[in-house]
Amino acid sequence: MQQRSLVLTPTPPYDFRLTMGHLASFGTGARVNVFEDGRYSRLLEVEGKTLLTEVQSAGTVEAPRLDVTVHGEEITDQTLEYVHGTLAWVLGGDTPLQEFYAAARRDPVLAPLVKQLYGLKISQTPSVFEAFVQSIFSQQIATNVARIIGSLLLENYGSTISHKGDIYYAFPTPAALLPEGIPGLRAIKLSNRKAEYILDVAAAVVDGSLDMEGLRYLPDEEATKRLLALRGVGPWTAHWLLLRALGRMDAFPAGDLALRRVVAGLYFKGKELTVAELEEFSEGWAPWRSLYTTYLFAALRRGLLPGDILNP
Template sequence: MKPVQSTHYIEISTPADFNYEECLVHLGRSSQENLYRIKKDKVIKLLNINGERVLFQLTAVPGALRIEFPLSTPTPDEREQVVAYIEDWFDLNTDLRGFYEMAETDSVLNPVVQQYYGLRIIGVPDLFEALVWAVMGQQINLTFAYTLKKRFVESYGDSVVYEEETYWTFPHPETIAALTLEELRALQLTGRKSEYILGIASMMATGDLNKERLLEEPDMESKLLEIRGVGAWSANYVMMKCLHDASAFPLADVGLHNALKFQLNMERKPTLAEITELSTNWSGWEAYATFYLWRSLL
């Protein structure tokens, strides 16, 4: 369905099962998040579209998400790109009926799906952001990962001020590709992670790596694993959060292990073999199973 547009706002239809409040819970999980702000039931975010900074605010109305532009009147192309971004960000074009039908008969998923019904995978539409965030988060806790991201964004991203608060965009690959190892290490990134991020930035700046081509690959995971610094967990995280692969499964994810331990009332975390056995029923929906289990930890 086409978005409803007026001079002052755009409305995007949402699926009947869409739960905006549950999506807000996920979006609000870290006080250090600096790529958007949540004001009660409103999400405010800055995008860089073809070199222009476009600030939008998002609210839920019956059957739709309403987009407003508090700082400027965007061009038709900018409005179209904001709509596409939001549909991607909230995974609005995925039909979840198959997932919900599967979860009804799954003893692990049934309770969490009933509790958080309508939650969508909140994605990271920008491939560079998704890859950098995956690399940053390797082998550290989430709190420190957010600290690193905050420094990275506020050192090299673009910004605008609205109502006395600063809104940021994620840095461009070209900006990061021009940095030195020492400049990234100054943010408290390890030397190895700095190398990986510079390599990813360079690949994206030169066009050797882009989202559109990756989406056409018959085996996205293999292509991602060719990138230095991207292992199985990072590849599946990016496939899940950026490339909309519902079968992506970050099997070694600590959050997934903790959630399963809690749901199964175990005294220890399940082994990888046990998780593989538990997830047999999830085939084709592993990403959503993982995301709902993550939600149970918030």
């Protein structure tokens, strides 16, 4: 196996540990986005080849620098360039923070959180398809169940690379999901309906009738419209995709139960909020609602919020 290296320089401030820790805690995160001992490892499929990338911080929050090692066969300059672009996107280095910080510091609830999470950026999935699949099987089930299903998906469909005794999984491509059909996805504990949603989209991507990755280049409104037209995608999924796959800064999944409870607990003394009320409240956070959302979830996962905030 060949090995090459490259360097990434995110815009400061950038906290690699916070940003990757948050990424690894999401959805299937732990299996496909490995973050251990300060090293982020991730398999990427490039031009039909499977590459293992390993990223380590070689800088500071104020002067970030990331050293990347790429392992694989026939790593051309072009391949390396593609990997560079993909990782820059995945690691969220260009997330604009200054205006969000200025606004959040004026908010008594957010001010201490942005201080503790200083330098946290929004990581992105390498493909829109990956976030779509993760969102579908996270719908209306407990996060730990979603994680189990995610692991099964990787083990059953993902290509792998062995390196220094560890097995790394790539997130399955649309084409990889088609041959096993509905029964294959039922076998990994998805409902019949969710299996249909995923296979419908996978088939449309493979036959070229759906340019899912092209959604990245459309304005928010148009991208949202096209996402909502997909079976299985409602407002909650569409907004999470805008936030974590399309790199948009003002997405807000108001239908999210956990988000609703967190905001209710922090801003409304625990009084339950309807989706419409949360949506209205969030308007004060525009145009940085993706960042508010990300910081609240990061705070939640890191135990910076009251422990019982999800159980009113």
